[in-house]
Amino acid sequence: MFSDADYPALPYPGGCPAFSYVHVDGHGWPLRADPAGWRVGDVELDAWLTEHGAPVQAERVPVLAYGSNACPSKLTWLRAELAMPGPMVVLRARCEGLAAVWAAGLRVVDTSRPAVLAALPGTESHAVLLATPAQVRAIDRCEGRGERHHLARVLSGRVTLENGAVLDRVLAYVGATPARRPLLVDGAMVRCSAPASPGVAATTDGLTVEVVTGDPDPRDFPGSLFVYGTLQPGASAWDVLAPAAVGPPRRARVRGELFDTGQGYPALRLGDGPGVSGWVIDLASAESLAVIDEYEGSQYRRVRAVLDDGSLCWTYEWIAPDDGLIALAEPWPSHPPMG
Incomplete structure (x- = not known):
């Protein structure tokens, strides 16, 4: 078990465990994959969720988290400030052809430059949230869905979980305004693993997406x-x-x-x-x-x-x-x- 103090939210985008985990009430527990599914220690994940009065995996949707949303301290903030309910499942993911890059604009809450998703060659490690529709609605408010970001199915790249599952058309928050387009410095996007410097907004993030309207239906994932x-x-x-x-x-x-x-x-x-x-x-x-x-x-x-x-x-x-x-x-x- 770990606590939020092990993974602070600042500096942005905050700390994130290098493993899959489930999180609630300021604490997290590592998840391990076996052929029968995900487990919290020796307890099947669905049984653990049920014990905590939470929806099981089949009632959740996969949302790619490439910025601060995979940080345990950020999850606690979402519960405290935006009433996000219950445990969150956070699965480590390998993203091919997808990258977290710096946005052209700044965050609403401070002068930090936020991460946005873009299509770039190479591989990065990020996370996939298995979120309930109610949890998605809380994240919508944080991300400014329909204003700063769209919630969309991402058709670009390839997202693979630790258990070998390849997610088809995973959900992600993608930029909806010029301020949430990638930052270009000397004509190139800047990955969040490198420092940003002054530049201009890109005309595109290079992604192919399908914007989602309304609450995503867990039954759609997969089809x-x-x-x-x-x-x-x-x-x-x-x-x-x-x-x-x-x-x-x-x-x-x-x-x-x-x-x-x-x-x-x-x-x-x-x-x-x-x-x-x-x-x-x-x-x-x-x-x-x-x-x-x-x-x-x-x-x-x-x-x-x-x-x-x-x-x-x-x-x-x-x-x-x-x-x-x-x-x-x-x-x-x-x-x-x-x-």
Whole structure:
């Protein structure tokens, strides 16, 4: 465990742990990744969040933090000054083709020059906040969403978490005014790892983005579903999923183990194991997951899983009792057996 005093907010952008962590009430706890998911010590992260009365990971959205928002002391300030509720999950991330650079203008609260996001070659380490919609609204107020910054999906670069997950179209606050465009000194952007000197505002940050309106929906991140049992193409419940599918299904595999429940459908346990084969289905909209949630029922929970290629997908993990489960050596058939 660590305290805010270990990572002060000043000088801007403040101190940030070189590891993933969860933070609440002025203290943080390191997170570690294993094949079954993130853990606080020996406790599964979702169980830890539930113990603290907070939404689980599936009810949060990924927001790239490249300035002060990954600083524990800043998180405490957001709670005290802007009523940001509950624990925050902060995941260490490797950003390729994305950089924190100095902005042309100054911060509202002092004369410091803030960081802005830009497209630049190379790799930098930053963080991804797993934030609830209520937490995003507090950060919106801090960032001046719609005035100084836009909240947008970033289509540029590549963001990879410590567990190998590659985030598709991660959210980030990007500059919305000339004062929040990158600073140019001698015609080049200046990374925040170097000191700034007088210059001019760039005409562009080089990013390709999609500006988000309203609250981001956690179900949109990611926009695809990994299926391994009765929802597979050609299997008995494919008709439930087919209306929500966009484009052709793709073969994929996750780390874990598959079991026969003895009830006509399989159970997936993520983690160490021989691996489970299935299909990835791109979804037409986040709303379509509500139908699948209802179909899967209380025996499963919807979680984000990392595929063999690093892609992140929704899938349904078995949470009912293990009694009677039999390990399967072969994938669940996509087509009903013949004869």
